[in-house]
Structures are given as C-alpha cells and as structure tokens.
Amino acid sequence: MVLDVFFTVFPLLQLKDGNMKADLEAALPAGREDFAIQCRDVCRSYGKLKVLNNLNLTVPQGQIYGLLGPSGCGKTTLLKCIVGTLKISRGHITVLGKPPAFPGHDVPGKMVGYMPQELALYNEFTIGDTLTFFGRIHGLTRKETKARMDFLIDFLDLPQKTSLVRNLSGGQRRRVSLGAALLQNPELLILDEPTVGVDPVLRSKIWQHLVEIVRTGKVSVIITTHYIEEARQANVVGLMRNGCLLAEGPPDAVMKQHSATTLEHAFLQLCETSDQNGSKRGSSPPGGPLENSQSFESGKDESRPILAVGAGAAEEVPKYSADWKVRARHFLPKWRNIAALMIKTMVRMKRLPGSLCFQFLLPVIQVSLICLCVGGDPKGIQVAVVNNETSPTAYSQSLLSFLDNTSVQQVHLSHEEAFDGIYNAEYWGVIGFGKNFTSYLTKRMIQRQVSREVVDGGSVHVWLDFTSKMQKPFLYLNTDFTTFVTPGAVLSITFYLAVGLTALSFVLERKEGLLDRCWVAGVSSLETMLAHLFSQLFVISVQIILLLLFILLVFKMPNEGSLVLVIILIVLQGVTGISFGLVISSAIDDEQSANQAALGIFYPNLIISGIIWPVECIPYPLRYLSLALPQTYASEALRCIMYRGWGLSRMMVWRGFAVTLGWNTFFLILATVILKLRT
Structure with missing residues (x-):
C-alpha cells in the first residue's frame, strides 16, 4: 500500500x-x-x-x-x-x-458527492427526475446526465427511471441516494x-x-x-x-x-x-500531575x-486569498441553480394535481363567501304584526305593503300572541298599529297642533329583540359594507395563502435532509430563497386572476381606476406573503410551530389592519401598530384605486405600494440571513 x-x-x-x-x-x-x-x-x-x-x-x-x-x-x-x-x-x-x-x-x-444518513430524496420525483435535478445543479449537460443515469441505474440495480421514489423500497431509495452522490464523478x-x-x-x-x-x-x-x-x-x-x-x-x-x-x-x-x-483522570487529586482542567481551553489536550x-515541528496553518472578482462571483446567485430549484418545485406541483387545484380554488371560495355572506341585507326575518285596523283601505295596510317581503316575513297576530312570541325568540320584532291609526295620522298631517294622544295613536310602534344586535337594527343596515370589505379581503386572502404555500417549505426539507443535500451540491441560501419566490409566483398569479374575475365580473364590484395598478398591488402583497412564509420556515424547525406562527398572526392582522373596520376606530396605542402592518396602507390604496379612480400621483396610493415593497424586501433579507446563519 x-x-x-x-x-x-x-x-x-x-x-x-x-x-x-x-x-x-x-x-x-x-x-x-x-x-x-x-x-x-x-x-x-x-x-x-x-x-x-x-x-x-x-x-x-x-x-x-x-x-x-x-x-x-x-x-x-x-x-x-x-x-x-x-x-x-x-x-x-x-x-x-x-x-x-x-x-x-x-x-x-x-x-463533492455527498450521501447523507437520511434518504434526502423528493418523494414526488421519479428516479430520472432526481438524477436530472442534481445534474442541473452540477452543470452537467443533458447528454452527460443521461449517460451517467443509464450507468448508475444499471450498476445500482435500480428499477426503471420513470419509477416514483415514493413507490420504491427502503433499500432502493438508499441506492438512488447513492446514485445522486456518484452522478457528477x-x-x-x-x-x-x-x-x-x-x-x-x-x-x-x-x-x-x-x-x-x-x-x-x-x-x-x-x-x-x-x-x-x-x-x-x-x-x-x-x-x-x-x-x-x-x-x-x-x-x-x-x-x-x-x-x-x-x-x-x-x-x-x-x-x-x-x-x-x-x-x-477523573480520580486525580486537585493540583496533581493528572489534572487537565485547562487542556481543552488551552488546546494542549494530550488525548488528541x-x-x-x-521532526516535531508545529504545523503552520496556511493563508489563502481570492481575487475580488472570484469573491463577487461566489456571493452572486447562480441562475443555473435557481432554474434547477424552480423546475424541481414545478415538478412537485405537477405530481400533486389535487393539491394544486385546491390552492387555485381556495381564494375564489373564500372571496365568494365574503361577498355572499358579509354586508348584505338580512333575509327571511320573521316579524310579528299587530294591526288593530280592519279596513283594507287603512294607511297601516299601505305601509305594510311597502315592506320588503324578501327581508321581512310578516306574521299577523294578536297583541298577546306577538309579545309571547318575541319573548320566546320566535320573532325578531313586533310592529304595532293602533285601531285609529289612519284618522290620527291624518290629523297629524293636517293640524298644526295635536294632542299627545293623537301623536301616539298616529305612530308606528316597533319592539325589537336586541339580544343578537351587532350594529343598528336591520332597517338601517348599510349595504355598502361588502364594498368596503372586499379590497382588504382580497389582499388578506392573497397574503395568507401565500404564507401557507411557503411556511412549511424549509421545515419539511430540513427535516428530511433535503436542504443539507442541496447545500453540499453548491446551492446558496439566496438561490433557495429566489427559487421559492419565483416558483410560487406562478401559483399566486393564477389565484389573483381567478379572484379578480369573480369580484369584478361575478359580484360586479366597481373599479374606477387602473386595473394594472390593482393587479400589481395584489401581486406585491402575494410576494410579501411568500417572503413572510419563508421567514417562518427558516426560523422554525417543526411543522406544528410553523403552522401556529402563521395562524396566530392571521386574526390580529385581520382585525387591526383596517380590513373589516376603519383604522380611525382603533384606539391610539393600537393604531400605531396598525399603521405599521403590511396590509393597512395597502388596503387603503386598493380602495382608492378601485372606488375613487386614483393613480400613483396620490399619496394614499403610492404609500401603499411603498410600504408593501418595504416589507417584502425586509422579509426576504431576514429569511436569507436566518437561513444562512442556521446552515
């Protein structure tokens, strides 16, 4: 030897x-x-x-x-x-x-070819996909990758290259992992x-x-x-x-x-x-010749x-230097690696069509529920009517005919039955007319001065059940509440679905050893961030198109401004959500904690961002926090574009874009730094 x-x-x-x-x-x-x-x-x-x-x-x-x-x-x-x-x-x-x-x-x-102790393979990939992915990262040509793939499949006695990794046995998966390490020689x-x-x-x-x-x-x-x-x-x-x-x-x-x-x-x-x-050593008396308490710290431990x-000379550690151009190339992202990671993500999406369709349809379902269920008029409200006038030409009959029968269902009862019903929560209210309502109302309109009896007899008496009251009685509901909520809801849905797309990305890949394998292959944390960002842009783009089609064409929400500005702002909010999800995924190691972090931020942000209630109604200590959130100014900007027709020349509009870009940049930098420090 x-x-x-x-x-x-x-x-x-x-x-x-x-x-x-x-x-x-x-x-x-x-x-x-x-x-x-x-x-x-x-x-x-x-x-x-x-x-x-x-x-x-x-x-x-x-x-x-x-x-x-x-x-x-x-x-x-x-x-x-x-x-x-x-x-x-x-x-x-x-x-x-x-x-x-x-x-x-x-x-x-x-x-370096590296085979980790974990399998570190993408279960949605085929054997061919796996080797092709690492071939792209290592810069192999298609011809070189195919030649090495054919050799390794034969040498390692693997099934056909179209076989999915998740369908392989444990031993076969380990051989695929070994093949990925041997791929680039x-x-x-x-x-x-x-x-x-x-x-x-x-x-x-x-x-x-x-x-x-x-x-x-x-x-x-x-x-x-x-x-x-x-x-x-x-x-x-x-x-x-x-x-x-x-x-x-x-x-x-x-x-x-x-x-x-x-x-x-x-x-x-x-x-x-x-x-x-x-x-x-452990039984040596203090201060004796066997004591070595300083050996680790001094670097003179004789056990190593x-x-x-x-002949006994100390080994000198050499000094290394690199040209500034080499250093610059080292830190700049390689588009080859980004492209390989993006293709990897797209292939995984393709192999999970059910999940992809659900991601596309979920925002449409959510915004449809908001438009259908929030801010509309109440329907089918049962109201007891006590009408003591019997004449069909009485004014009370005319007034009752003007009530919206889709909103209010009139139930004609006696005085005693009506109040028993409202106390038993059978009816939302009681409308009462006196037996001389028509004559007394005529006197009120003709005479300048009338007695208190005439005023009371010529009035409509209403008793309502306020146990479920949320705002004013239904007769005064503002039907524009849906219009107010929708822009903020669209931004919120886009943001948090984007968070959900990426919050578990690194958590799962780190747990399965996939991140380590990519690092050893030469992928940097910045390249990983950019690849995830660009890959998920495709998903949120489809989501945004479907959202806009539904709110503008199906639910007829007004848009007086530039549709281009509307799309750009919503896309930026989606990108910010992706960036925030990457922060969560970079900082947290287990799925449960990552999910709790994403869900725990949802409701506070929804409540104090001015999405469902104006910021002006929030107490001042919380208002400052509200103004610092990613969606507060963005929601205001989207309302101004859609309902007022304003453009970027208005401060309320460009401020929403600026804050969104600022948060997006901050989240991306933070996620990259965290991932770099943790690797």
Whole structure:
C-alpha cells in the first residue's frame, strides 16, 4: 500500500505520567497536495455540548477512508464540517487544497458527492427526475446526465427511471441516494452509512465500485458504517468516540498494534483503554500531575492525535486569498441553480394535481363567501304584526305593503300572541298599529297642533329583540359594507395563502435532509430563497386572476381606476406573503410551530389592519401598530384605486405600494440571513 509509506498505526492512548498521550510514529510528508482532507484541532460545540473535541484527521488523496464509531460520537457532524455546511468552533480544515466554502472553491459544490444518513430524496420525483435535478445543479449537460443515469441505474440495480421514489423500497431509495452522490464523478465522495438496508451482494458490488473509482479516477472517499468488519476494505480507518479520534491507520496495522484478530476487537480495546484512562483522570487529586482542567481551553489536550510535520515541528496553518472578482462571483446567485430549484418545485406541483387545484380554488371560495355572506341585507326575518285596523283601505295596510317581503316575513297576530312570541325568540320584532291609526295620522298631517294622544295613536310602534344586535337594527343596515370589505379581503386572502404555500417549505426539507443535500451540491441560501419566490409566483398569479374575475365580473364590484395598478398591488402583497412564509420556515424547525406562527398572526392582522373596520376606530396605542402592518396602507390604496379612480400621483396610493415593497424586501433579507446563519 502507498499508505504504508506514510503511516504506521499509532497508539493514541498511551499512558505517560498518568495522562493519555497521542503519538505518531511516522511523520507526514510536507506536500499538502497528497491529502484530500486535513483536520487540525477541530472543535465543534452545540451550546455547552462539545461534539468534536480537538480532532485531528487526515484523508490521503486517492484512498478510501473508513470512519468508524458508535451513534452519537460525532461522525455526521464531522462530515458536515468537512463539506462546509457546518462551521467549526475552532481549528482548521482543508478539503482538496482549500478550506470548505472558500470563494472560488467548489466545496461545497460539484467537487463533492455527498450521501447523507437520511434518504434526502423528493418523494414526488421519479428516479430520472432526481438524477436530472442534481445534474442541473452540477452543470452537467443533458447528454452527460443521461449517460451517467443509464450507468448508475444499471450498476445500482435500480428499477426503471420513470419509477416514483415514493413507490420504491427502503433499500432502493438508499441506492438512488447513492446514485445522486456518484452522478457528477466527484473528486471527493462522502458517504454516510451507504450500505444500511442493502443486501450483501449489492454491498460487495458498491465496495468494488468504490475501489475501482479510487484506483482509476484519483477519487478520495470517506465512508461511515456500522459494519466495522466491512471497513477492512478501506485503505485507512479512523476509530472515533466521544468526538475524538482514538486511532487512525491501515486496518491490518490497527489490528496488529492491538494484537486483535478483528477490527471490532481492536476498537473494543481502544474504547476500554479510553474509559480506563478517563476514570484515572477523573480520580486525580486537585493540583496533581493528572489534572487537565485547562487542556481543552488551552488546546494542549494530550488525548488528541497530534500529526507532526517534520521532526516535531508545529504545523503552520496556511493563508489563502481570492481575487475580488472570484469573491463577487461566489456571493452572486447562480441562475443555473435557481432554474434547477424552480423546475424541481414545478415538478412537485405537477405530481400533486389535487393539491394544486385546491390552492387555485381556495381564494375564489373564500372571496365568494365574503361577498355572499358579509354586508348584505338580512333575509327571511320573521316579524310579528299587530294591526288593530280592519279596513283594507287603512294607511297601516299601505305601509305594510311597502315592506320588503324578501327581508321581512310578516306574521299577523294578536297583541298577546306577538309579545309571547318575541319573548320566546320566535320573532325578531313586533310592529304595532293602533285601531285609529289612519284618522290620527291624518290629523297629524293636517293640524298644526295635536294632542299627545293623537301623536301616539298616529305612530308606528316597533319592539325589537336586541339580544343578537351587532350594529343598528336591520332597517338601517348599510349595504355598502361588502364594498368596503372586499379590497382588504382580497389582499388578506392573497397574503395568507401565500404564507401557507411557503411556511412549511424549509421545515419539511430540513427535516428530511433535503436542504443539507442541496447545500453540499453548491446551492446558496439566496438561490433557495429566489427559487421559492419565483416558483410560487406562478401559483399566486393564477389565484389573483381567478379572484379578480369573480369580484369584478361575478359580484360586479366597481373599479374606477387602473386595473394594472390593482393587479400589481395584489401581486406585491402575494410576494410579501411568500417572503413572510419563508421567514417562518427558516426560523422554525417543526411543522406544528410553523403552522401556529402563521395562524396566530392571521386574526390580529385581520382585525387591526383596517380590513373589516376603519383604522380611525382603533384606539391610539393600537393604531400605531396598525399603521405599521403590511396590509393597512395597502388596503387603503386598493380602495382608492378601485372606488375613487386614483393613480400613483396620490399619496394614499403610492404609500401603499411603498410600504408593501418595504416589507417584502425586509422579509426576504431576514429569511436569507436566518437561513444562512442556521446552515
């Protein structure tokens, strides 16, 4: 082995003066180009929990490195640090010559093939869709993607490329995930538990392929596995426990060093030695030679493997620099990635036609319910009538004939029956006429002065049931309330349906490992944001068209202004809703909390944004909050456009556009920053 020239296995757990001490028997060569990965004094913490503890690791170029260790020892965290999706707390990592995520360096990117521990596949995709998606991100041509796809489907013994991922077995899905990692022929291949759930024949075939690509393609491979003996096929193994590397070297040399017949036995001996030395440290008296309380903080912990350069010289961390043009290209979004992500979203929509149709029809249903059920005249109100006049030519009969019979259903009863009915909630009110109503009313109209008896006898007496009163009695209802509510309701529906489209986007993808896989493929948080925004624009555009058709043509809402301004303002509100949904999705990890956040903001915003009641009626402490919300000025602007015919020259109109654009920009920046910080 080439590796034997550079490495001999080193006992990392030798006891010297009561301390664990790491030692390398052979020095590493000075040429950094001989190593695919170098990790030096790497630390990674989650709060107070140290996951990686002064870890040193070296992966030779063109070798298979088997990383072994129990669940929870930090293997997956280390791999994420290597590919650049997690930042280390301290130390230095070099991957293929430069630090991960260095400007102009395609790590993360096409130089790395990554298979996460999760399946990290889109269930709505076919096998062909999955490989095509990653081919687009890596910049492969259609011809290259097709050639690699045909090879991988045959090599991994996969079903037809038109098979949906959700219909595959667990083992088949894992093979598709492996195929996505192998697709672009990467220089570095990182496989996290690739052979779990795979039958022994295919497992052997995968290892043969890894050996082949390492030998012929100068590819370096890191593979983690629970099958310890399986790792004997690797050129180098690293035994990891509690965030530290216990040993690193060729498998046979590790077993020989510990007089073990199997790699598992050698690992067991290393773990026992580690536990024994750890307990000795813990029982050391304060101030004694075994005390090492400062070792972690000082970076001089002797329990870590130290790789010397030369004869005991400290390894110097190189400095890297990049041209400003390279840095600019690194931070600017790549339209190739945005297009790939947009196509991915469109394909997923296409595979869920029922959900897509529901999204299109839901706003139409909601605005129809508002126009039909809010602000109209009451219908079928039963009112008791007590008419003590019997003549068909009496004025009381004429007045009753003018009442709208669609709104009021007259029930003629005696005085006693009428009041019994209203007390029993059978009628909404009682209308009463005296027996001399006609003569008394005539006197009131003719004579200048009349007695109180004449005034009372010539009046219509009305008793109403006010237990369900919401505003004035029905006789005084304002039928324009629907007209007032509709513009704000359209904006509110557009905004919150857009929130619903995106509030769970990153939550689900993060949970399934899809986001991590995209990050490793070289997709940035800004590209992800823009792709989601542009993809959902299609959905909200269809929703807005259907909304306007219904409110203008079906319900005959007036529009005295520019239809173009109306459409632009509603679209901007939809985009703002998408941006707000992305903020929720970026900041929250579980579906229940994301749903609660989206729903919890709905009613306060609806109530105090001037949508269902004028802002002027809101008390002053809350009015300031109301004016700061995204839909308050926008609702006012839409009413001014539709009902007054105003344009952008009016402050009340352009102010609504300006506030909407401001909130949209703020939400997009906030979502991008949160997603960047969390990755």
